[in-house]
Each structure stands twice: as structure tokens, then as C-alpha cells.
Amino acid sequence: MIKTAITEMFGIEYPIICGAMMWLCKPEFCAAISNAGGMGNVTAANYETEEAFRSAIQQTRKLTDKPFMVGVTILPSVRITAEHYKMYLRVCAEEQVAGVEVSGAPVDKACGMEFIEMLKKAGVRLFHKVGSVRHAVHAEKAGYDGIYAAGIEEGGHPLNDDVTSMVLTPRIVEEVKLPVVTVGGMVNGKTMAAAMMLGAQGVMMATRFMATKECMIHNNIKEELKKRQEYETALICKSIHLQARALRNRNVDAVLEVEARGGGFEEILPLITGDRISKAWETGDVDLAPMMVGQSVGLVHDIPTVKELLARTVREAVDQVRAVSAKINA
Template sequence: MKTKITEMLGIKYPIICGGMLWLGKPELCAAISNAGGLGNVTAGNYDSGEELRAALQMTKELTDKPFGVNITLLPSFRISQETYDDYFRVCCEEKVAFIEVSGAPATRYLDQVHAAGVKIFHKVGALRHALNIEKLGYDGVFAAGIEEGGHPLNDDVTSMVLTPRISETLKIPVVTTGGIADGRGLAAALTLGAEGVMMATRFINTRECQVHENIKQEIIKRQEQDTTLICKSLNLQGRALKNELTQQVLDIEAEGKDLDRIFPLITGQRVKKAWVNGDVEGAAFMVGQSIGLIHDVISCQELLDTMVADAEKILRQNLARFQ
């Protein structure tokens, strides 16, 4: 399955792993890349550029295939501007294949990244933002629909509409993210004009993802309606699994903005512990509506092989129907 993305990044399948705080580590990243996709080391897992460098070097020991790094440029109590500078510098020095940026534009880093021969994409939720990213000189964009886990743009536009709007307008490659979990989603994204897909939630339920089994089984049990949008009143909209904690956040928001009460509930350290101890009610798990499509725990190789085989079958069948 060749697209502009597979050719640009030197990968077998047009499937990219998105940023996964506390989960996007060398073992999972290498497993995805070895399976033919593009694995992802999430920079926010590390407190310094040198810690990130150690993770990148470990990943290189586990795979000889291309892989990327997610850098989320959002206000952080833990990550300073100097640390963000170090993240980009280390990525360039280590010659990663790809950087995925979300949040604020990485304008100050673009010349540095391109000089190092690293490709850089930005995640956007609106055509107006995609146009700006293209103008700035990025190599491509992720069209992030409201279905995605994490922090979708509050325009609330679905992947089904956003992907064709952006792909019909931009000259740089577009990758769909939000609501993708299987070959049907991959086939749909390609049909809508995307050059590939990015997933994160689906990779939680792989054998290589270091998550407590309670969490994986909870995702299997849940349906597409079992996520909710929290922190809208704080202009930091986030899609998370419905549980006791997210309901507590929503209740506080209904009473009025109160960051002092909300922040301790949504801190990254809380969810970091929960991924390990399996407490399904005590943290904000930023997962997407694609949980309704997840029914098992399989290897990254099986996931990617099946996705591509199913997508190719669907595309062939649909072509045959109209011949």
C-alpha cells in the first residue's frame, strides 16, 4: 500500500502512532515500526532532552526502521521552554524520521528541523489552521476530528468532514486522525483524500503497550458513547473515558470555572499511576470514540497486517461494484 506518506517516511504501511503520554515508549514504538507502521516516542514522557535521547537510542536498538517523536506544545507545569528547545535539538541530532507537533505552531524550530532532514507534521482541527501550517512550511498535517482522544479543537468537526475539506485544499500531505481503529477506517480515510491514518487509542490494546490489563479489558467493554468532553469551560477541551473522575470534573465545571479544584484531578501524574495500577475510575484516560471498535488485545504486527489487508479488500470490492 503505497501513498505519499509511505514514500516520504520510508515505511511499509500508511499507519502512524500518535502521541501517547506515559505509553509512547521505546518498546511500543519499535513494535509498531517493526510491524510496518511508524512508531512514536512521546517526548512528554521525559523530563529532559537527555532523557529523551536515551529513549531514542534505546528505540534504535529495538528497530532499524523509521520512527517519530511527538512533541506537544501546550502550557505545562512540568515542561519548560528550555526543555522544549532540548526536545527539538535532540530529535535533530538523533535524526529521527518524523516529528508530530500538537498545540502551538513550532515556528521557531522549523528551520532547525528541516536542516536536519527531519519531516515535521502538525495536528490541526480546522481548515484555517491547516492553511497556516502549510504557509509556515510544514511537511504535512494531521486532520484531527472531534472523535479523537486527548484535546480536539472546539470547532467539533468530525474526521468525515475535516479530512476532505483539508485534503482538497492543501498541497502538502494530509493524514486522518480521530475515530480510526481498523481497516474500514483506513479505507475511508484514503477515499476521503488522506495519505494515511494516525491512531493512538487502538494501540493501547496491543500486547506491546505497557498498560495494566484492567484498562485494556475496560476499553473492550466500553462503547463509542463512553467518552466525554471535559474542561471545555477552561478552554482546554479534552476527550476522556467516562468514569467517576471525569464525572467529578464535569460536576465542578457545572458549578463554575475552578481550576484549583480541577487541576489535581487531571494531572498527568494521576493518570501515570493509573495506567500501571489499573484503577479505571481514578484518572482521566484520554481515549477516543474509537473504543467502540476495539474488541481484543493483539500484537502490533497482527493489528497492522489486518488493517491493511481489510482496507485493500474493501477498496477492491467497492471498485468492482461499480465496474
């Protein structure tokens, strides 16, 4: 057992949190993770209407009586608007979900302080996923309850400060009093033990959760993740100010080629559409779309159930800490 500020805050067994994953974090997968003792995620941008979003939360509730988070991504989007963010946060408050993971712009700036107050009143814990100390300090001042410290290793959209989790975690721990969770490169017991040594109260994983039996992506993709190495991701879309880490494939090479010759947003957009990405997950075509994957992919070697993954990660973390302290005592 590992007891931390995160397990205490939410009453969960393991301080292991699933990060928001567009297209993948839906009720069944979320409930599987929460039922196994971790913290599942329902990613709000999967739902464009209030009805569909609320029904996803209610469906998750039917599948688990354990806490879960809702991921609200506040980054430039051609599909999701400021009105969506406000709707997501209001519904989270009304439905009294356990917590909200926000990435991108902070809630106070994107929606207004009244949304933070609304969530607080409803007992919803608010976490911001940040890539810098300054953004963590801002979130603390705005009234957030915790920080996800996301290093440049992470899949998805790492901040273009490009600081690694190894340095970002202890720097944020130095500067804020809120509980800090390490994001990026978190994949097994050794990385979890390392994060906790750096002062983290838990870890967030996403790439690792993709290669589990319950994740609803095509098996080809899971097998591809097992084969790939830590150096096989690339940062794309820096030129359009939306840096993203994705698995190296033919699609990502095409995006990099457009960016290298100065091609703009209009040329890049057709290569990175949501339709392409969801089709890739469904059909198992590993070259069709940018697949958001972290450097942690190099440490993905199997496809366990979520339950096996969580229990094994915690067991390995505890063993690792004991093995190191035995060396110190020797």
C-alpha cells in the same frame, strides 16, 4: 500493499502512524510498531531532561532500525515549559529522527522559524496535528512537511472547533498541497479505507494501539476498552480552555460536576494530574484518572499484537475498497 505519499516519504510498509501518547509512547512500544511496518512514536513530554530524552531516542534506535516519530505537544502544561519544546526539537534535529509530530501551537510561533529551518537542515520531517483548515494552511506556509487532520472524535485534545474527521480530512485536502493523514475514529480497515477515499495518505491511531499486547498499560484497562461503546467518552476541561476527550468513568464525572457548577482550575487540577494518570495505567484502576480515549473505542473488540493489528487493518482496507469497487462495476 498500500503505497502512498506517507509510505514513500518515510520508506515504511504501512501508512499507519501511532499518535503521541503521554506515559505510553516509550522506546519498546514505539519500536514494536515501527518493526511491524507502521510508524511508532516516542512522546517527548515523558522526559524532562535532555539526557533522558536523548537516551530514549537512542534506546529506540537500538530496538529498531526503522523510522519513528517523536511527539512534541505544545499545549499549556504545569510541567513542560517553552525551554523543553526547544530542547526536544534541537535533540530531534541532532539525532536526525525521521519525523516530529507537533500538536498545539505551531513551531514557528512557540519556538521561532529557526527551529523549522534546523529540522529541515537535519532532514527531519515536520507534521502538525490540527483541528482546522486555518491551522493546516498556517503549517503549510511555515514550511511543515505534512498535516495530521484530527477530528473531534479523537482521544486527547481535539480542537474546540469540534469538526469531525469525515469533514475535516477532505476540507484540508482541498486547501493544502501537503500530504494529509486522518486522525480520530481510525481503528480498522473500514475506517482506513474511508479516510483514503476522503483523500488521506494514511491514518493515525492511538486508542486502537492501547489495546495491543505490547502496550504497557495494565490488562484491566485493555479489557475495559474492549467493553466500552462509542458513546462512552466525554469532553472535559472545556471550561479551562484545554478541551480533552476521555473515557467516561467516576473521575471524569467528578471533573464534569466541578465544571458544571463553575469550579475553576484549582479544583480541577488535582483530578487530572499526570501522577493520577500514570498510576491508573500501572494499577489498572479504571476510575482513578481521566483516560484519554477516542470515540474509536466502540470499535475496539480485541487485544492483538501490533503486528497482527497492522497487517489485518491493511488487509481489511484493501478488501473493503475491492468490495465497494465490485459494487460499482456490477
